[in-house]
Amino acid sequence: MKFRNGNKRKSIIPGFGLSFGVTITILSLVVLIPLCSLVVFASRLSPAEFLNIIMRPRVMASFWISLSTALAASLVNAVMGIILAWVLVRYEFPGKRFIDGIIELPFALPTAVAGISLTHLTTTNGWVGKVFYDLFGIRIAYSWLGITVALVFIGIPFVVRSIQPVLEKIDSQYEEAAMILGADSATTFRKVIFPEILPALISGFTLAFARCIGEYGSVVFIAGNTPYKTEIVPLLIMAELQEFDYAAATSIALAMLAIAFIILSANAILQSIASRRISGLN
């Protein structure tokens, strides 16, 4: 590459202008201009107006429901994700390929389809809901629990697919060494394997969490959409739009974008801390 030292732009491969032009044009039309319109519209709102909308009890309640259900579902998925990834990487058993294949189902199955199916299954006279209602008196559909169930469904692939490749790469020498030195299997997992998969676990967890907060299709049916109780943020935005209250919808959307931004930045920071800890460069 010596001949490219002087001028960075000069590449002998043709087609820069065309590919750059196509990229920028489509990117602007599809992503940048619509996002700018959100900023332009939001800038017409005064900070007081914005805060007024965000501090409404109904809005605060919906943020609490969204965040708590997304957190609960992501925690379930983190635990099950570790187990699933472990089982898929370390064990041989009949049906392994099948399990590996269906983990992607939540990506492939339209969310609305998953939503109506999960709702019907978990109402008090559904196949699963009836069992829970008769035995424990627990209602799943149209409650906080129902929203969490739908979000668990949506989030399954994220943690598994983040951990799986990392687990595949771990050298079994370290585990053998730990065991020869007298560690039992729980200690080996906690001290040797867990620190290695931690960064992947965090990134899978935050991806699932971010996705769960924005999820609409699968939750809309199972939530029941009662304000203050089972109304998540995307549903509330939808409700404001149906009343043509664009100012409220935009304000809530901005708050949601801010939360997503915080989650993704937190992930980036945690990633760098975790990878530094593993490589031992404190």
Add this chain to the structure above:
Amino acid sequence: MEPQTNSGPLKWTLITASAVFLSVFLLLPLAYIVATALRQGMDAYLAAITDKYTCKAAWLTIQATLWAVAVNTVFGIAAAWCLTKFAFRGKKIISTCIDLPVTVSPIIAGLIYLLTFGRQSFLYPYLDSWNIKIIFAVPGIVLATIFVTFPFISRELLPVLTAQGTDEEEAAALMGAGAFTIFRKVTLPHIKWALLYGVVLCTARAMGEFGAVSVLSGHLWGKTNTLPLYIELLYQGYDFTGAFAASSLLVVMAIIILALRLWLERRGSKELDIRK
């Protein structure tokens, strides 16, 4: 080579836990859709899926999916080529912008198009005077579908092209090949499987998109209902056979997509092994 921890009761406990979890959360909903769709017999099922409005909704879904795949393929190839074969400032910004749509909630995706093309937008008078309808019409649905699947193809192509480097294209260019020849003869064979994989992912998401499309559709019967939206309407009208029958069409598509994905993954990794 298997460490000792991996034997005995722990192994089977974990396998059973995984199998139970996946059966309850993934297989049961799938089986339930098929069972409910067929509950009132085969005739009712066939009547439901050949219904005039179901067919119209399915056709709109196919249209939106084809548009999304076409636009994102062109964009994906252009962006991947531009970002990996040339050195210029601002690459990082472009690639961040490409990934933006998947980090945004689908409802917000719908909202930004509503704000761009809706009644309160400064564009609206122009669009109105030219008689262009975007919101609550087919173009809005297509745009929303393109938006939510935007990075799916480029994200598959970028790592492959980055790993491949620029040497082969430079050699071809030195020997006098034009841009399209280089792309067709040198680059395309490398990215063939990644491209197909991206197209499969894009199709899966495009045909199932619900939130963004829901904001922009206006729910006009037979005009702006995609299949997922039509399922919602049937479900809210307590036509459960119809809703689950229409859902079963999407279940079949989802299974085809999963199978294609597995096949592509295996095929693609085989090709890579040979090259190594």
